[in-house]
Amino acid sequence: MKKYYLLFFITFSSSFLFSQTEKIPEKKIQKTFAKIDFLSLSLPDNDPNMGFAGIHYNLMLNNWAYTGLGLYGSVSGNKGGFFTLGVNAGVKKNIADNLYLDTGFHFGGGGGAAAPDGGGAFILPHFNLGYDFKSFSINSGWSYANFFDKGNIRGHQLNIALEIPLEYSYSDYKFSEDEFDFSHLKNSDWNVNSKRISLMFHLNNLKILGDDDNTNIKTFGRATIKLAGFELATYLTKNWFSFLKLDGAYDGIKAGYMDVFLGGGYHLSLNNNNTSILAKFGIGAGGGGSVDSKGGFLLYPDLSIEQKVFDNFFLSINKGYVMSPNSHFHTSSFGLGLKYYVDRNGIISENTSYTSAKFKGIEVITQQEVYFNPAREEGKPTENMQQISVQVNLNLNKNLYVAGQTSFANFGNAGAYAEGIVGLGLNTNPILNDKVSLFAQILAGAAGGGDILTGQGLIAKPSVGLDYQLNNTLSLRSAVGYIKAVGKGEISNPFFNVGIKYHFSLLKLK
Numbered sequence: 001m002k003k004y005y006l007l008f009f010i011t012f013s014s015s016f017l018f019s020q021t022e023k024i025p026e027k028k029i030q031k032t033f034a035k036i037d038f039l040s041l042s043l044p045d046n047d048p049n050m051g052f053a054g055i056h057y058n059l060m061l062n063n064w065a066y067t068g069l070g071l072y073g074s075v076s077g078n079k080g081g082f083f084t085l086g087v088n089a090g091v092k093k094n095i096a097d098n099l100y101l102d103t104g105f106h107f108g109g110g111g112g113a114a115a116p117d118g119g120g121a122f123i124l125p126h127f128n129l130g131y132d133f134k135s136f137s138i139n140s141g142w143s144y145a146n147f148f149d150k151g152n153i154r155g156h157q158l159n160i161a162l163e164i165p166l167e168y169s170y171s172d173y174k175f176s177e178d179e180f181d182f183s184h185l186k187n188s189d190w191n192v193n194s195k196r197i198s199l200m201f202h203l204n205n206l207k208i209l210g211d212d213d214n215t216n217i218k219t220f221g222r223a224t225i226k227l228a229g230f231e232l233a234t235y236l237t238k239n240w241f242s243f244l245k246l247d248g249a250y251d252g253i254k255a256g257y258m259d260v261f262l263g264g265g266y267h268l269s270l271n272n273n274n275t276s277i278l279a280k281f282g283i284g285a286g287g288g289g290s291v292d293s294k295g296g297f298l299l300y301p302d303l304s305i306e307q308k309v310f311d312n313f314f315l316s317i318n319k320g321y322v323m324s325p326n327s328h329f330h331t332s333s334f335g336l337g338l339k340y341y342v343d344r345n346g347i348i349s350e351n352t353s354y355t356s357a358k359f360k361g362i363e364v365i366t367q368q369e370v371y372f373n374p375a376r377e378e379g380k381p382t383e384n385m386q387q388i389s390v391q392v393n394l395n396l397n398k399n400l401y402v403a404g405q406t407s408f409a410n411f412g413n414a415g416a417y418a419e420g421i422v423g424l425g426l427n428t429n430p431i432l433n434d435k436v437s438l439f440a441q442i443l444a445g446a447a448g449g450g451d452i453l454t455g456q457g458l459i460a461k462p463s464v465g466l467d468y469q470l471n472n473t474l475s476l477r478s479a480v481g482y483i484k485a486v487g488k489g490e491i492s493n494p495f496f497n498v499g500i501k502y503h504f505s506l507l508k509l510k
Contacts, residue, residue, distance in 0.1 A: 024180065025171035025359060025505075027189040027345075031060040032168065035070075036262075037161035041145055043077070044116060044152050051076030051295060052145075053285065054106075055244070055262055056088055064093050069366070069390060070106055073260055073285030073296060074113065080296030080329075081287025083258055083418060084110030084122065085388055085408040087366060092130075102128040102139050109388045109410020110418065111147070112256070112288050112449055113296075118151030119386075120408060120415030120450075126159055137163045149411050169345040172472045173503040176361030177398050179510075185347050185357060190507055194346035196235040199394070201404075201422055202337030203228055204247055206322055209330045215292045216329055225291075225331070226251040227259075228445045229420055230404050238350065239267050245282060245300070246406065248420035248446030248457065249289055255448020255457030255489075258418060259286030259322065261300045273351075276314070278304040286322065286329075288416070288449055289457075293329040298322055302333065312341040343509040351509070359505040361395035365477055367499025369407065374483075375453040375490040376414075385412035385452070389497065393425065401425050405443055409450050417450030421461055430469070439479075440464045444486070455489025467501060475501040 035056040040049045053075045058068030067089045074082035086108020094100045105125040111117025123146050130139025139161050146154040169190075185191060206225040210217045229247030236242060242264045249257035263282025270276065282300035287293035302320030309315050316337040323330040343349050347357060371385045389407035396402060403425055409417035425441030442462040447454045463481025470476060478498045485491045 111415030
């Protein structure tokens with residue numbers, strides 16, 4: 001009889017342990033790479049060439065194919081404020097140990113700075129030869145730019161690019177909001193060092209500086225450009241981090257100003273990690289809204305002080321400068337932001353207060369959007385406008401999320417129009433065989449350009465829609481909504497969009 005008891009105990013214990021292990025979501029690895037590239041676009045009417053610099057983030061679909069997103073901006077010439085957004089797809093194949101061929105294309109939309117961009121839609125195929133140094137690679141070759149929707153920017157040119165291989169850990173989106181204590185996770189693949197990121201939504205003020213004979217002083221006086229935007233930072237070590245920052249004007253000058261910065265900084269923690277001082281320096285592009293930033297290349301030195309308000313939320317105050325290297329465009333920057341820190345994808349951390357972890361859902365939506373007859377400046381023909389849009393959602397719980405969205409016009413004779421908006425959304429639990437979920441959201445922020453009447457740039461954009469799940473990581477998405485200018489703008493129009501959503505979950509310490 002004792003033998004039977006022993007057999008029953010072993011079987012029960014094995015089943016119990018297996019069920020505990022089975023509950024831990026599988027840790028998956030997604031290989032990616034970041035890319036910075038540069039090309040010189042020829043312009044008509046004896047305009048100088050426009051230096052076009054891009055920032056891309058691509059996912060490897062297998063050993064040779066990739067897809068992702070990219071943002072371009074003018075950094076030389078006289079078209080400061082020219083920006084585009086688009087999608088990438090391509091193939092990378094080794095032809096020797098370290099040599100490879102990279103062929104692909106970029107499709108997007110955008111424009112600005114009175115350039116002949118038409119509706120904004122453009123293609124940018126390339127064929128490059130690269131050399132892999134393992135920790136980074138360099139490639140260069142032929143590319144062709146064509147703003148084909150009634151635009152007049154097209155031509156062949158050389159391009160050069162720097163690529164850095166990256167990767168991230170994730171699990172399926174269905175595990176979002178599942179929570180586990182460390183005693184279970186210690187026996188899993190998640191028992192590794194955590195990595196830190198931060199996301200900040202902020203309001204920033206740029207006070208225009210300079211001599212009385214400065215072009216921007218003559219145009220705006222010493223006005224203050226009011227901006228709204230967000231900043232994403234990734235920590236490389238305990239103190240050093242890299243960041244990407246995007247802002248758009250919503251008040252102070254005519255709508256249309258935007259800037260984008262990529263940079264790095266140092267984080268000094270004080271007061272038991274409740275207070276921090278951050279020194280940052282970024283380089284990037286900016287312009288629009290009649291701001292004269294020449295070619296668009298800008299510098300961004302900044303000093304911030306942060307104070308913890310609750311959990312991983314910090315209130316940030318920053319002081320710095322946004323300026324061109326020769327100070328032709330020169331502003332003093334002062335802002336206020338709310339920052340959220342996340343220690344992710346590992347349970348080993350210097351912060352010993354963590355005892356459990358929760359999977360948080362992330363959604364990245366790429367979509368094409370149609371505005372029905374948006375109001376335009378007097379003398380401009382009324383027609384539908386289309387734009388390409390990218391939205392990122394972070395789940396706060398199963399049914400509530402915070403969202404950030406950026407969009408650039410690509411059809412409809414409004415190539416310079418762009419948006420940068422943030423807000424909240426609600427979604428239902430899955431229905432109809434767990435394939436369909438409904439959502440409602442309201443976003444607000446900065447928009448302007450392309451002769452669209454957004455006033456000084458502040459808009460509100462509510463919408464409702466549905467998602468249809470295709471597999472563990474992809475869903476189809478569609479929505480209808482309304483865009484309305486807040487203040488003196490006249491735009492007040494319905495819209496419709498359709499796109500694809502990439503969704504996954506990250507392990508967040510708590």
